[in-house]
Each structure stands twice: as structure tokens, then as C-alpha cells.
Amino acid sequence: MKKTGILYIQKDGIMGGSAMSLQMLIRAVKKEYDLHVLFCEKGPFYDQLKRSGVPLLFIPFRAWRKVKYFIRNISAVFQLRKIIKEKGISVVHSNSYEVNPLMVLACQKRTRTICHVRDFITRSKARKFFLHRADRVIAVSRAVRDQFRDLHQDISVIYNGVSVRSAAQAQDSLSGRFPRIKRAFKAGLIGQCEERKRQEDFVRAGLEVLQKDAAIHFFLIGGHHTEYGDRIKQLIRHHQAHFHFIDPVKDILPVIKGLNAVVISSREEAFGRTAIEAMACGRPVIASSVGGLAEIISHKRTGLLYPCNDHKALAGLILELKRDRKLYCKLVHNGLLHVKKNFTEEQYIRKIRELYSRVLAKDGVS
Numbered sequence: 001m002k003k004t005g006i007l008y009i010q011k012d013g014i015m016g017g018s019a020m021s022l023q024m025l026i027r028a029v030k031k032e033y034d035l036h037v038l039f040c041e042k043g044p045f046y047d048q049l050k051r052s053g054v055p056l057l058f059i060p061f062r063a064w065r066k067v068k069y070f071i072r073n074i075s076a077v078f079q080l081r082k083i084i085k086e087k088g089i090s091v092v093h094s095n096s097y098e099v100n101p102l103m104v105l106a107c108q109k110r111t112r113t114i115c116h117v118r119d120f121i122t123r124s125k126a127r128k129f130f131l132h133r134a135d136r137v138i139a140v141s142r143a144v145r146d147q148f149r150d151l152h153q154d155i156s157v158i159y160n161g162v163s164v165r166s167a168a169q170a171q172d173s174l175s176g177r178f179p180r181i182k183r184a185f186k187a188g189l190i191g192q193c194e195e196r197k198r199q200e201d202f203v204r205a206g207l208e209v210l211q212k213d214a215a216i217h218f219f220l221i222g223g224h225h226t227e228y229g230d231r232i233k234q235l236i237r238h239h240q241a242h243f244h245f246i247d248p249v250k251d252i253l254p255v256i257k258g259l260n261a262v263v264i265s266s267r268e269e270a271f272g273r274t275a276i277e278a279m280a281c282g283r284p285v286i287a288s289s290v291g292g293l294a295e296i297i298s299h300k301r302t303g304l305l306y307p308c309n310d311h312k313a314l315a316g317l318i319l320e321l322k323r324d325r326k327l328y329c330k331l332v333h334n335g336l337l338h339v340k341k342n343f344t345e346e347q348y349i350r351k352i353r354e355l356y357s358r359v360l361a362k363d364g365v366s
Contacts, residue, residue, distance in 0.1 A: 003034040005089040011096045013043020028349040082105035093317045104133040140271040141292035161348030167280035174258025188219035188259040193229035198265040201311040208315035221246040257280045278341040279335035302338040
């Protein structure tokens with residue numbers, strides 16, 4: 001029997017959270033469906049997916065609604081329409097709202113469309129990107145869904161998943177690199193140095209902490225060669241022995257295993273993949289109470305929450321976590337159970353499979 005054709009549309013080739021979720025999904029369902037992946041930009045993810053055995057396609061599609069890209073984007077729509085017909089595609093699944101217009105304009109009546117929304121998007125922006133014209137919408141959190149829930153009648157909240165097995169097998173990669181502070185309490189923040197991530201709050205909290213306890217070290221993991229990163233370096237110029245920068249890594253789990261606690265100080269997070277990765281690795285999370293983070297974390301049960309931009313509150317929680325061993329162990333235990341119950345790779349795949357089954361059953365496709 002011929003397999004049902006599914007085409008994924010990936011906005012770019014960046015190896016970020018959306019790419020990781022798509023790669024996880026492809027690995028799980030490629031034996032069940034006839035899969036194709038269309039990239040609108042190439043990059044490391046494109047190169048990595050080449051080894052999966054899934055056919056890759058490439059059609060540039062950039063900056064929807066910008067006049068200078070109009071002709072190229074319209075051409076992309078017709079190219080995709082031809083591919084859908086030739087490959088016998090039944091479902092097109094866009095991996096971000098930015099490429100949703102390409103999908104809905106190219107797909108005709110018999111082809112079902114699913115748009116995965118992984119970032120905050122206002123109702124007006126959702127309409128500009130034709131979200132209301134997709135057959136189904138997946139939101140990565142209730143916080144994301146609530147931004148446009150009155151615009152679409154069929155929105156599924158499906159949380160991202162993490163491989164608990166991979167987290168359990170990961171080995172500490174920091175102790176060998178920083179042997180002099182092997183026994184010190186290490187708090188880390190993961191992510192590109194940018195205003196949205198609020199590394200400044202993490203650093204200012206660290207400076208507050210050091211006035212009371214000098215046996216704590218702070219790690220900033222991710223791209224820091226930015227203008228904002230330079231501002232952060234200026235803040236710690238007199239305390240460089242306690243602050244450590246690490247460039248982006250392919251596998252973040254061994255880095256997390258080398259930390260004692262993971263901090264997420266973002267002013268907005270649609271979901272918070274780092275939080276569930278940390279919990280799966282048995283590391284407690286301290287996070288700003290925003291967006292999807294407030295859904296993932298229950299304060300003093302599965303993690304710690306503090307008001308966004310309040311670095312003094314963050315400093316207090318770091319000190320409390322270091323000093324209160326009972327609280328620390330409780331958060332480690334409950335955090336891991338929370339991930340196993342709600343945020344595993346298997347649960348993520350099962351919910352996507354169920355959505356595909358509903359979509360295909362409705363149209364009589366098997």
C-alpha cells in the first residue's frame with residue numbers, strides 16, 4: 001500500500017529548538033509516511049538532515065509581504081504547488097508561522113495544512129500570515145495559543161518533548177574544562193546574548209550573590225559575540241574569575257550536566273525547551289515567570305519562579321537553592337517526574353500522530 005505523503009516546510013537551516021523538534025518527529029514517523037522536507041534557507045540543519053534519508057527540497061521564500069521579494073515568493077508558491085501534485089502530498093506541515101503563507105497559497109482543496117506556531121504572534125500578525133487559513137494550528141503552549149485563539153477554531157496545544165534517555169546518558173562536560181572550580185556551585189544561563197534573554201538580569205543577580213557567597217560561579221552559554229554581549233562583559237569586568245563564557249555547542253545536555261542549576265531570565269518564552277532539558281538532566285530550574293515557563297514550572301514544586309527583570313529576587317533564589325539541600329533535592333526529583341509525565345519525546349510524537357490521524361481520517365485518506 002502506498003504511504004501517505006507528508007511535506008514539512010522549514011523556514012531556515014538553523015539548528016535551533018524548532019529544528020530539533022522537527023528532526024525528532026521525522027526520525028519517529030519516517031517509516032509510516034512518505035516524507036519530504038522543504039527548506040526556504042539552507043544551513044547546518046539542512047546539511048544534517050541529508051543523512052536521514054528523507055528527500056530534501058529547496059525553494060527560497062523570504063520576508064513575506066515585502067515588495068522586493070514579491071515576484072520570487074509568488075514563483076515559490078507555484079513551484080511548491082507543482083511539487084505537491086507530483087509527489088502526491090496529502091498533508092503539508094509548516095514548522096513556523098513565517099512560512100505559513102507559502103503553504104496555504106500553494107495547497108489546494110484536497111491537501112490538508114497544519115501550521116506549527118513556536119513563537120508569540122499577535123492576532124493581527126497571525127492574520128497577516130494567513131494563520132486563519134490553515135486547516136489546523138499547533139501552538140507550543142497555552143500562552144502562545146491565547147494570543148490568537150479567537151482567530152482559529154482548531155488549535156491544538158502540543159508541548160515540545162525531550163529525550164529522557166539521552167539526558168540520562170549525558171556526561172558532565174564542564175568539570176574537565178574547569179577543574180579548579182569542580183566543587184563550586186555552578187549556575188548557568190543558555191542562549192544567544194540578546195536583550196530578549198535578559199542575561200543582564202542573570203549577571204546582576206550574580207554580582208548580588210557574590211557579595212554574600214563567593215563559592216558560586218556563573219556560566220553564560222551560547223553566542224556572546226554581540227553588542228549586547230559586550231555590554232554584559234562590561235558589567236563583569238571586575239569579577240571575571242566568577243563568570244565564564246562558553247560558545248554554542250551542538251549537544252547542550254553534557255553542559256547542563258556540568259551545572260548545579262539552570263537559570264532562564266528571558267522577558268518572553270513561548271515554551272522553554274531549556275527548562276525541560278534541565279529537568280530531564282536532573283538539574284533544578286530558576287526561571288522568570290513569563291509565557292510558557294509559567295506553564296512548565298510550578299514554584300517550589302518543580303522549579304523556582306521569580307518576577308521578570310527582578311534580579312534581586314533571582315539572586316535570593318540562587319542563594320536559597322545552594323543553601324537548602326532539601327529544597328534542591330525536592331526540585332530535582334519532582335522536575336524529572338514532571339518531564340517524564342508531560343514532556344517526553346514519546347508524548348510529543350504520539351500527539352502529533354494523533355493529529356495526523358484525525359486530519360487524514362476526516363478526508364478519507366489512509
